[in-house]
Every structure is written in structure tokens, then in C-alpha cells.
Amino acid sequence: MGEKKIYSKLGEVIAKGDFVLTGELEPEKTCDLSHTIQEAKEMAPYVVAANVTDSPLGIVTINSMAVSHIIQKETGLECVWQLTVRDVNKLGIAGMIMGGHALGLRNILSLTGDHPNMGDMPESKPVFDLDSATLIKLVREMVDKGSINGHEIEHPPTLHVGGAANPNADPMEAEILKIGRKAEAGAEFIQTQVVYDIDRTIEFLKGIQKYKVPVMLGIFPMKSYGMAKGFDMFVPGVDVPKDILAKWKSVKTDITDKKEQKNVYDQLNYEFFKPFISELKSKNLLAGVHCMAVHYTRIFPKLVEVIGA
Amino acid sequence: MVVITTKKPVDEVLNVLKENNVKKIFIVSCGVCAALCQTGGEDGLNEWKEILEKEGFEIVNGLVVDDVCDNREMAKVLRKNSEDIEKIDAFVTLSCGLGVQSIVETTSKKYPSMKVFVTNNTEFMGMTERIGRFYMRCLGCGDCLLNETGGICPITTCAKALMNGPCGGMVDGKCEVGNYERDCGWVLIYNRLKAIDRLDLFSKLRDARDWSESGHQREVVFR
Numbered sequence: 001m002g003e004k005k006i007y008s009k010l011g012e013v014i015a016k017g018d019f020v021l022t023g024e025l026e027p028e029k030t031c032d033l034s035h036t037i038q039e040a041k042e043m044a045p046y047v048v049a050a051n052v053t054d055s056p057l058g059i060v061t062i063n064s065m066a067v068s069h070i071i072q073k074e075t076g077l078e079c080v081w082q083l084t085v086r087d088v089n090k091l092g093i094a095g096m097i098m099g100g101h102a103l104g105l106r107n108i109l110s111l112t113g114d115h116p117n118m119g120d121m122p123e124s125k126p127v128f129d130l131d132s133a134t135l136i137k138l139v140r141e142m143v144d145k146g147s148i149n150g151h152e153i154e155h156p157p158t159l160h161v162g163g164a165a166n167p168n169a170d171p172m173e174a175e176i177l178k179i180g181r182k183a184e185a186g187a188e189f190i191q192t193q194v195v196y197d198i199d200r201t202i203e204f205l206k207g208i209q210k211y212k213v214p215v216m217l218g219i220f221p222m223k224s225y226g227m228a229k230g231f232d233m234f235v236p237g238v239d240v241p242k243d244i245l246a247k248w249k250s251v252k253t254d255i256t257d258k259k260e261q262k263n264v265y266d267q268l269n270y271e272f273f274k275p276f277i278s279e280l281k282s283k284n285l286l287a288g289v290h291c292m293a294v295h296y297t298r299i300f301p302k303l304v305e306v307i308g309a
Numbered sequence: 310m311v312v313i314t315t316k317k318p319v320d321e322v323l324n325v326l327k328e329n330n331v332k333k334i335f336i337v338s339c340g341v342c343a344a345l346c347q348t349g350g351e352d353g354l355n356e357w358k359e360i361l362e363k364e365g366f367e368i369v370n371g372l373v374v375d376d377v378c379d380n381r382e383m384a385k386v387l388r389k390n391s392e393d394i395e396k397i398d399a400f401v402t403l404s405c406g407l408g409v410q411s412i413v414e415t416t417s418k419k420y421p422s423m424k425v426f427v428t429n430n431t432e433f434m435g436m437t438e439r440i441g442r443f444y445m446r447c448l449g450c451g452d453c454l455l456n457e458t459g460g461i462c463p464i465t466t467c468a469k470a471l472m473n474g475p476c477g478g479m480v481d482g483k484c485e486v487g488n489y490e491r492d493c494g495w496v497l498i499y500n501r502l503k504a505i506d507r508l509d510l511f512s513k514l515r516d517a518r519d520w521s522e523s524g525h526q527r528e529v530v531f532r
Contacts, residue, residue: 112469112477117468117486118478126469128470131473134517169479170480171500181473181512
């Protein structure tokens with residue numbers, strides 16, 4: 001973030017150039033946050049911040065701004081508030097950004113959001129007044145210029161804003177040029193979709209290097225074969241390679257002792273991600289890793305060592 | 310250009326007519342767009358005559374009218390058929406929403422209690438591939454981007470009408486909406502702009518759409 005002002009711990013660590021590890025919290029369709037708070041507490045010693053998802057796959061969950069605030073208040077873990085442009089128009093989002101600041105939030109990840117048609121309220125009106133790039137631009141205007149559409153904000157918000165990227169996207173060039181637009185809009189960091197293909201990842205990261213935006217690579221250590229299979233089937237734009245699925249399946253079928261199974265799953269994750277991240281780090285392509293190991297917090301203590309965060 | 314219509318379920322229409330105590334009807338069937346969509350025209354008129362008569366409604370008159378959506382045309386038809394109009398409870402219109410509203414606007418002064426009903430749902434302003442295959446390619450948003458997007462409209466071809474796509478819901482050039490069967494509009498735009506050597510336009514950061522002139526009733530008045 002160069003000589004820019006620093007508003008958060010995440011902003012500070014990125015600016016210093018230390019290798020960042022961020023986690024992810026996925027609140028569900030509930031008003032009781034005890035499980036999410038517990039997970040936040042478990043990952044807090046190991047991550048700089050945790051993303052809080054905003055109704056992923058268009059399936060309605062408790063609001064991400066409220067959850068981000070509660071997590072910060074209850075656990076001290078800094079949050080990256082995921083904010084999609086799916087549900088609220090430009091006017092509403094501008095108000096939410098000021099509200100988010102007032103609630104103590106200092107990082108936003110700007111996302112388009114999965115179409116309501118994908119989720120459990122397909123009859124909802126898809127808003128998309130802004131898109132992920134123009135949301136970044138709006139945040140930056142509010143923070144850097146202290147205005148909205150040129151109208152002064154009495155006490156402007158102070159937040160960092162980042163965007164998402166998908167190295168798996170085909171055609172890749174379209175995705176790379178899109179990241180250029182996000183950089184031009186003022187993205188301060190990029191968190192990527194989950195990747196498994198090292199060659200493709202290198203090609204993509206090299207392609208966006210020219211935009212000079214720090215990149216945190218999305219990884220998804222898989223807690224079990226069921227989780228790997230579900231992720232492969234239901235998450236748009238991500239395919240878990242067949243050889244990985246086969247390895248995870250063999251753990252499920254060959255090992256009967258549950259404790260031993262857990263150890264082997266963990267070990268397989270370390271064995272896969274260690275060389276993967278190490279190669280990208282050696283090429284200076286990464287500012288950090290964004291680990292989306294939801295409900296798999298036991299991975300963090302060793303993961304930090306494995307990836308050198 | 311055709312305004313694309315599809316048929317409402319017959320029971321839905323019959324229920325509305327019964328709820329409104331309609332007995333005597335004047336059918337107006339569109340001879341242009343709805344005829345092409347097979348929701349109006351001569352065939353539609355005959356079909357609805359049969360349905361309504363079978364249900365006990367009296368059909369006082371039935372006409373195929375070109376340009377139901379043109380107030381001048383409708384005013385002429387109404388003048389010529391005023392005797393029949395005096396006898397009816399309602400118009401049943403085999404047209405798009407424009408036709409219905411044209412009849413409401415042209416009759417409401419002389420016949421303030423006249424009811425007007427429609428048998429169709431209006432889908433979109435459509436491009437015709439062949440009869441029975443119509444596609445929404447233009448939304449009439451009032452601020453045409455086509456000169457910058459290689460002649461492909463992101464407002465209609467992108468399920469989210471994004472100004473800066475593609476989004477993360479694109480997989481192998483297909484859109485998440487509709488189970489990855491339709492093309493991603495922004496990949497189509499990318500391919501077009503690449504083919505005409507104008508990827509500089511694809512790289513351009515576009516501002517959010519300005520809704521200040523189109524988020525409410527719109528009109529074009531030039532004389």
C-alpha cells in the first residue's frame with residue numbers, strides 16, 4: 001500500500017511486506033454466532049484477519065457487516081468484511097460503508113456476489129447497481145476524497161478495500177484485464193479464488209504483476225473427502241483435480257480409525273500446499289495466502305509453519 | 310424489432326374476467342408483433358373467441374388490428390365501432406402491454422368505466438432468429454454502450470448487467486445463471502473486441518450506469 005495511510009492491521013502487515021495469512025468465516029442462516037465466534041477464537045492467533053462471507057452462492061445468511069462487527073468485538077480478530085453488490089444499490093452501499101466504519105470495520109473485500117438465481121431466494125431482485133470494480137472506486141472516493149458523488153462526507157470512513165480474482169478463469173486474458181480495471185479503481189489488495197494448478201497460477205500471477213497490487217492466494221485445505229467432493233461440485237469456477245480427490249477418497253476408504261484419518265488428511269494438505277506456496281513465494285508472486293479452510297481451524301498452527309506466514 | 314409476448318394460462322384470464330363480472334366482450338388482436346409470436350393475429354382471435362364462447366361469454370365483436378400500440382390507430386378503430394363498444398363490459402386484448410395501455414388511454418375519456426384485459430405476458434423487445442426463437446438483445450436502457458463493446462450489449466447478455474465483467478460466475482465462457490448453458494456476455498464482448506483489435510476498450514474501467522434519467526417514467530418528445 002506504499003505511502004498510503006494505514007487503517008488496519010491487515011493494511012499494516014501488507015505495507016510492511018510481511019507474508020500475510022488471512023482466514024475465512026462463513027456465518028450461516030442463524031442469529032446465534034457462537035460457532036463462528038469459536039472458530040474466530042481458534043484461528044485468531046495464526047491469521048492477520050479473517051474474511052466474513054456475504055451470503056455465498058446466493059444462499060441467504062446472517063448479514064456480513066453485523067457478523068464482522070461482532071467477531072471483532074467478541075474476539076479481537078480483525079475482519080475483512082465481504083461486501084457484494086448483489087443486494088443493495090449504490091445509495092444503500094454508500095450508507096453501509098459509513099455504517100461499517102462506525103462499527104469498527106476497516107477492511108472491505110469488494111465482490112459481485114453470486115446471482116440470487118443460484119441460491120435459496122431466486123425470486124429476489126438482482127440489484128448489481130455497482131459492480132466489484134465500481135464498488136472499489138466508490139470506497140476509495142469516500143476514503144481518499146471524503147466525498148460521495150462529489151458531495152462531502154462530514155466524517156469520512158477510513159477503510160482499505162480489495163478485490164477478488166480468479167486464476168482459473170478461461171479466457172485468462174479477460175480476467176487479467178479485469179484485474180487491471182480493479183487496480184485502476186484503487187484496489188489495495190487482491191484475494192484470489194481457490195487454486196490447485198500451479199502452472200496456471202504462475203501464468204496468472206505473472207499476468208497481473210504489472211498492476212502492482214499485493215496478491216493473497218486463495219487455498220482450500222480439505223478437511224475430508226466429503227468436503228473436497230462438495231467443494232468440487234458446488235463452487236463455481238473451481239475444480240479439485242482428480243488425483244487429489246482420489247487421494248482424499250482413499251483416506252476415507254482405507255483408514256477406519258477416525259483420529260488417524262484426521263492426521264492423514266492434515267498431512268496430505270501440508271504436503272500439497274508446502275511446495276505449492278514455496279514455489280510462488282520464491283518467484284515473488286505473492287503477498288500472502290488467504291486460507292478458506294472453513295470449519296477446519298485445527299489446520300492453522302501447522303499451516304503457518306508450512307507456508308512461512 | 311418485435312415485442313415478444315407469450316400466452317398467459319387460459320384459467321388466469323378466465324378468472325380475471327369472472328372476478329370482474331365481465332359478460333360481453335370486444336376482442337382486439339394485434340396483427341403485427343403478437344401475430345408473429347402466435348399470441349395474437351387471426352389465429353389468436355379465433356382461438357380466444359372459441360374459448361370465451363365456450364365459457365359463456367358473449368363476443369360482441371372481434372378484430373385484428375395492426376398497431377394496437379398506436380393511439381391514432383386505436384382511436385380510429387374505436388370511432389368506427391362505437392355502437393358495439395356501447396354494448397360491452399370489457400375489451401380483451403391479444404397484444405403486448407403497450408396495446409392494452411393504448412386501449413385504456415384512448416377509451417378512458419369517453420368510457421371511463423370501460424375495463425381492458427390482456428391474454429398475454431410481455432416478455433421483451435426481441436431479435437428474431439426464426440419464428441419461435443426470439444432473443445432479448447436490447448433493453449432500451451437509453452444510454453447505448455454498443456459502440457464500446459463490439460456491438461454486444463452487456464446489459465442484456467450479462468445476467469447481472471455488469472459494466473465491468475466478466476464476474477466470478479463465469480466458467481469456461483459460460484454464465485452461472487442457467488446452469489452454465491448460456492454464454493457469458495462479457496466473454497462474448499472480450500472475443501469481439503479482440504477480433505476487431507480493440508482490447509483497449511475491454512480494459513476500460515466503466516462507471517456505474519447512470520439511472521437518473523431512466524429509473525422512472527420515460528418519454529421521447531421531440532415536437
